[in-house]
Amino acid sequence: MKTTNSMLLLQPLQIGTMTLQNRFVLPAMVTRLSGEDGYINKDIMDRYLRYAKGESGLIVVEAMAVHSAKSGPLLRLSNDSFVAGHRELASRVHDASPSKIVPQIIHFLKVARSGWRQLVSDLSLDDVKSIVHDYGAAAARAREAGYDGVELHMAHAYTLSSFLSTYNMRHDDYGGSLENRLRLPCEVLAEVRRQVGKNFPVGIRFLGEECIKDGFTVVDSKKIALRFAKMGADYISLSAGGKFEDAVKKVNAPLYPYTGYSGERCMPGRNYPDLCNLYMPAEIKRYLVMHGLHTPIVAAGKISTTAQAEEILESQSADLVGLARPLLIDPDLPKKIKEGKDETVIRCSYVNICKNLDENFKTVRCFYWPKGMIQAPESDDETPPQWNASGAQLSVEYKHGKVSLTWNAAEDNEGIYIYDIYRSIEGQPFERHHASKSNHFYDTEVVGGDALAYYVVARDFAGNCSEKSEEAAIKIPEFEYSF
Amino acid sequence: MKTTNSMLLLQPLQIGTMTLQNRFVLPAMVTRLSGEDGYINKDIMDRYLRYAKGESGLIVVEAMAVHSAKSGPLLRLSNDSFVAGHRELASRVHDASPSKIVPQIIHFLKVARSGWRQLVSDLSLDDVKSIVHDYGAAAARAREAGYDGVELHMAHAYTLSSFLSTYNMRHDDYGGSLENRLRLPCEVLAEVRRQVGKNFPVGIRFLGEECIKDGFTVVDSKKIALRFAKMGADYISLSAGGKFEDAVKKVNAPLYPYTGYSGERCMPGRNYPDLCNLYMPAEIKRYLVMHGLHTPIVAAGKISTTAQAEEILESQSADLVGLARPLLIDPDLPKKIKEGKDETVIRCSYVNICKNLDENFKTVRCFYWPKGMIQAPESDDETPPQWNASGAQLSVEYKHGKVSLTWNAAEDNEGIYIYDIYRSIEGQPFERHHASKSNHFYDTEVVGGDALAYYVVARDFAGNCSEKSEEAAIKIPEFEYSF
Numbered sequence: 001m002k003t004t005n006s007m008l009l010l011q012p013l014q015i016g017t018m019t020l021q022n023r024f025v026l027p028a029m030v031t032r033l034s035g036e037d038g039y040i041n042k043d044i045m046d047r048y049l050r051y052a053k054g055e056s057g058l059i060v061v062e063a064m065a066v067h068s069a070k071s072g073p074l075l076r077l078s079n080d081s082f083v084a085g086h087r088e089l090a091s092r093v094h095d096a097s098p099s100k101i102v103p104q105i106i107h108f109l110k111v112a113r114s115g116w117r118q119l120v121s122d123l124s125l126d127d128v129k130s131i132v133h134d135y136g137a138a139a140a141r142a143r144e145a146g147y148d149g150v151e152l153h154m155a156h157a158y159t160l161s162s163f164l165s166t167y168n169m170r171h172d173d174y175g176g177s178l179e180n181r182l183r184l185p186c187e188v189l190a191e192v193r194r195q196v197g198k199n200f201p202v203g204i205r206f207l208g209e210e211c212i213k214d215g216f217t218v219v220d221s222k223k224i225a226l227r228f229a230k231m232g233a234d235y236i237s238l239s240a241g242g243k244f245e246d247a248v249k250k251v252n253a254p255l256y257p258y259t260g261y262s263g264e265r266c267m268p269g270r271n272y273p274d275l276c277n278l279y280m281p282a283e284i285k286r287y288l289v290m291h292g293l294h295t296p297i298v299a300a301g302k303i304s305t306t307a308q309a310e311e312i313l314e315s316q317s318a319d320l321v322g323l324a325r326p327l328l329i330d331p332d333l334p335k336k337i338k339e340g341k342d343e344t345v346i347r348c349s350y351v352n353i354c355k356n357l358d359e360n361f362k363t364v365r366c367f368y369w370p371k372g373m374i375q376a377p378e379s380d381d382e383t384p385p386q387w388n389a390s391g392a393q394l395s396v397e398y399k400h401g402k403v404s405l406t407w408n409a410a411e412d413n414e415g416i417y418i419y420d421i422y423r424s425i426e427g428q429p430f431e432r433h434h435a436s437k438s439n440h441f442y443d444t445e446v447v448g449g450d451a452l453a454y455y456v457v458a459r460d461f462a463g464n465c466s467e468k469s470e471e472a473a474i475k476i477p478e479f480e481y482s483f
Numbered sequence: 484m485k486t487t488n489s490m491l492l493l494q495p496l497q498i499g500t501m502t503l504q505n506r507f508v509l510p511a512m513v514t515r516l517s518g519e520d521g522y523i524n525k526d527i528m529d530r531y532l533r534y535a536k537g538e539s540g541l542i543v544v545e546a547m548a549v550h551s552a553k554s555g556p557l558l559r560l561s562n563d564s565f566v567a568g569h570r571e572l573a574s575r576v577h578d579a580s581p582s583k584i585v586p587q588i589i590h591f592l593k594v595a596r597s598g599w600r601q602l603v604s605d606l607s608l609d610d611v612k613s614i615v616h617d618y619g620a621a622a623a624r625a626r627e628a629g630y631d632g633v634e635l636h637m638a639h640a641y642t643l644s645s646f647l648s649t650y651n652m653r654h655d656d657y658g659g660s661l662e663n664r665l666r667l668p669c670e671v672l673a674e675v676r677r678q679v680g681k682n683f684p685v686g687i688r689f690l691g692e693e694c695i696k697d698g699f700t701v702v703d704s705k706k707i708a709l710r711f712a713k714m715g716a717d718y719i720s721l722s723a724g725g726k727f728e729d730a731v732k733k734v735n736a737p738l739y740p741y742t743g744y745s746g747e748r749c750m751p752g753r754n755y756p757d758l759c760n761l762y763m764p765a766e767i768k769r770y771l772v773m774h775g776l777h778t779p780i781v782a783a784g785k786i787s788t789t790a791q792a793e794e795i796l797e798s799q800s801a802d803l804v805g806l807a808r809p810l811l812i813d814p815d816l817p818k819k820i821k822e823g824k825d826e827t828v829i830r831c832s833y834v835n836i837c838k839n840l841d842e843n844f845k846t847v848r849c850f851y852w853p854k855g856m857i858q859a860p861e862s863d864d865e866t867p868p869q870w871n872a873s874g875a876q877l878s879v880e881y882k883h884g885k886v887s888l889t890w891n892a893a894e895d896n897e898g899i900y901i902y903d904i905y906r907s908i909e910g911q912p913f914e915r916h917h918a919s920k921s922n923h924f925y926d927t928e929v930v931g932g933d934a935l936a937y938y939v940v941a942r943d944f945a946g947n948c949s950e951k952s953e954e955a956a957i958k959i960p961e962f963e964y965s966f
Binding site for chain 1: 649659660661662663665666669670672673694695696697698699700701702703706709710713714729743744746747753754755756759762766774884885909927928929930931932959962964
């Protein structure tokens with residue numbers, strides 16, 4: 001590991017008129033903390049202040065509507081009455097830390113419990129004009145509220161993404177070719193720029209790949225990125241999937257775009273390798289540089305370790321790393337890395353309970369947070385947890401296709417947050433494998449023939465680690481066969 | 484480009500007792516040329532002899548059933564009466580060329596027009612035992628027929644793949660954990676080995692990634708590959724997707740596993756970048772080598788150029804290249820490359836008409852083959868096509884979001900097969916972009932701002948090229964916006 005001084009992750013980055021203190025980005029992430037009224041409330045405020053204290057370079061506030069269409073709980077910037085709340089949020093974030101903060105602004109089409117949803121081909125030209133106008137007005141409000149910039153939501157299943165999509169079935173100037181699919185997003189970008197001026201950063205989030213049948217891939221998205229870069233977008237943040245086309249219909253519920261395969265590719269879980277979406281920003285970055293454009297690119301998707309994040313920058317696959325789930329579980333990740341305390345970061349295990357909460361329209365919190373908390377724990381305690389006098393006494397046993405691990409509970413002056421389980425296969429170096437809230441764990445990710453070794457550490461609310469437990473090894477019986 | 488002598492693609496490879504003359508593999512590809520009776524017929528024979536003449540190192544004959552279950556037209560090796568036909572096929576291929584030939588043997592579960600399909604969890608333990616037995620017996624017949632080896636089909640939507648799948652819902656020893664999902668495939672491999680002995684190559688084709696929600700990815704497939712390699716599989720051939728779980732239901736037709744997103748990932752079309760599935764074999768190869776295993780790996784999935792194929796071997800991402808659609812359009816590809824005539828290869832354009840024919844249960848042929856032919860054209864003519872006295876007169880025009888290209892028809896002593904369209908963007912080198920059967924073409928893959936240049940060449944049945952046409956350039960109007 002490099003010294004913190006030389007880490008690219010900790011280098012500032014100028015984006016238009018805003019200077020990010022480091023390369024960590026909190027991408028827009030639904031919280032379901034907002035009320036039906038669309039105003040900023042205390043829970044929302046607390047959530048983003050928590051990220052600010054953790055010193056993310058850029059905080060993107062969850063999507064907020066540019067228009068007044070009906071929806072479930074959702075923030076709004078759709079008229080001037082909403083500005084005051086946002087002004088308070090931006091101001092408090094600025095007071096709390098050097099983090100920059102931008103809102104993600106969204107337009108969405110109608111969905112019904114029947115499963116019906118409005119398509120871009122249902123919109124009149126007047127509807128299309130309204131979208132341009134509403135985006136411009138909301139961006140102007142974002143500036144008025146004291147935000148450091150604005151991010152245009154052109155990803156997932158929402159209006160501008162649906163225009164960019166190969167599923168855009170319009171047969172006028174707004175569909176039928178890539179150029180036409182780009183038309184409304186470009187008109188929106190131009191109008192937003194007209195409203196906010198040159199010295200207010202405008203970022204765009206869109207899809208590196210739709211991850212649906214007949215959807216677009218980097219073959220198109222690199223051209224889309226090139227267009228936005230040429231038009232002066234200040235940064236480009238790449239997501240993947242999250243579409244209606246493959247969403248799973250539930251009875252008496254509107255389609256929700258993260259329930260299908262494309263939703264899984266948007267928030268890849270344990271069944272995916274780390275960095276599984278990185279090829280998208282990497283190809284787009286390469287393509288822009290080839291065209292002489294150096295628009296900062298945000299990569300996201302299961303960036304699990306500090307070394308991986310640093311390598312993304314080093315390999316010039318992207319300029320910024322978007323960490324949603326890793327910052328949910330530990331908003332202090334950037335600060336801890338800056339202070340050289342990488343080993344105290346609480347790491348995401350990608351079990352996607354947060355994704356599941358969102359799909360079920362419940363408050364999005366991290367499953368690993370101590371019981372009842374709706375914000376990440378906060379602590380500057382420096383006393384690490386201790387094993388009791390007899391040690392951790394880690395024992396492992398293989399039965400019913402799983403390795404069962406048990407150990408003694410650790411003790412701490414504040415409380416135990418989590419146990420991290422480290423694993424080595426076949427004598428390879430130990431890697432953090434999973435986490436547990438209690439002092440037992442089943443490892444189902446094993447196969448016959450695996451020579452496994454484990455140790456566990458306990459962490460308190462600040463992420464301070466106990467000593468490692470003793471190691472415990474087990475050989476999973478080989479599959480038996482005879483020729 | 485290297486000289487042919489130094490090309491890794493042209494180096495022989497020993498696989499158990501069989502020596503491949505080069506690294507080109509024809510993966511099993513449905514032809515729909517077989518009759519309902521399951522016997523080898525003349526059309527089938529012609530199809531594989533055509534590949535043999537083209538000198539692919541390994542020809543894998545389309546999937547044939549190990550059991551006698553009802554199905555549409557499908558080859559069989561399910562009883563001894565089928566052996567004679569296969570013996571003739573293997574023998575004629577060996578007479579025609581040094582190509583090695585192995586059959587892919589398959590077990591599948593029942594599907595009904597209602598949409599019902601049998602699941603692995605519906606099988607009794609006796610059913611499971613029969614599968615093991617039937618695979619062993621069919622493999623023994625493959626050996627008896629004079630094939631050079633046998634390939635076990637564990638990919639896509641068929642029985643053994645469904646056991647490997649995370650969708651295997653059995654709750655006995657054959658499901659519920661990766662080890663249990665592996666059990667039947669391993670029992671089959673062991674039984675096949677018992678039946679054919681050590682000196683008969685046994686390959687396995689399975690999925691690097693299921694490409695369905697909650698499906699497995701390389702996280703599991705590398706462990707699956709490791710198991711097969713440890714058990715002595717002679718080669719591992721990797722495909723992707725092709726599952727029932729996301730297949731599109733049509734009224735009064737059984738589900739067909741290539742109709743959904745995963746089917747698209749199996750045979751990636753023009754919307755995908757070249758080599759889009761290469762990360763799967765590359766990761767698996769790396770993992771096997773890390774474990775000291777050097778089982779040959781076959782990579783497949785939109786390997787479009789000779790340079791790409793060579794680079795796959797050079798980077799040690801795989802040991803063999805599987806070319807299905809590229810060998811369908813031009814079975815002579817390996818021979819032409821060996822003879823240093825790469826420029827005469829007729830290249831696939833990935834428009835996937837072949838995939839579409841298969842989905843509609845029609846004879847699989849290449850859309851670009853001259854009209855009416857059910858086999859690839861064959862010619863050793865050396866006279867290239869000519870433009871007429873006034874030249875090709877290529878003209879380009881941009882309208883309605885497309886570039887319309889027209890040129891004069893070329894002339895040839897035998898006949899014109901195809902026109903190849905080369906394109907350059909923004910002064911980058913020309914690349915083969917697409918193909919046309921007639922002397923006009925619409926390029927829909929353009930976007931405002933593109934500075935494009937084109938030329939075309941005509942090819943005869945042997946792939947001989949005409950002179951390049953003159954170049955024609957066009958600038959697609961920029962998207963207009965003002966701030």
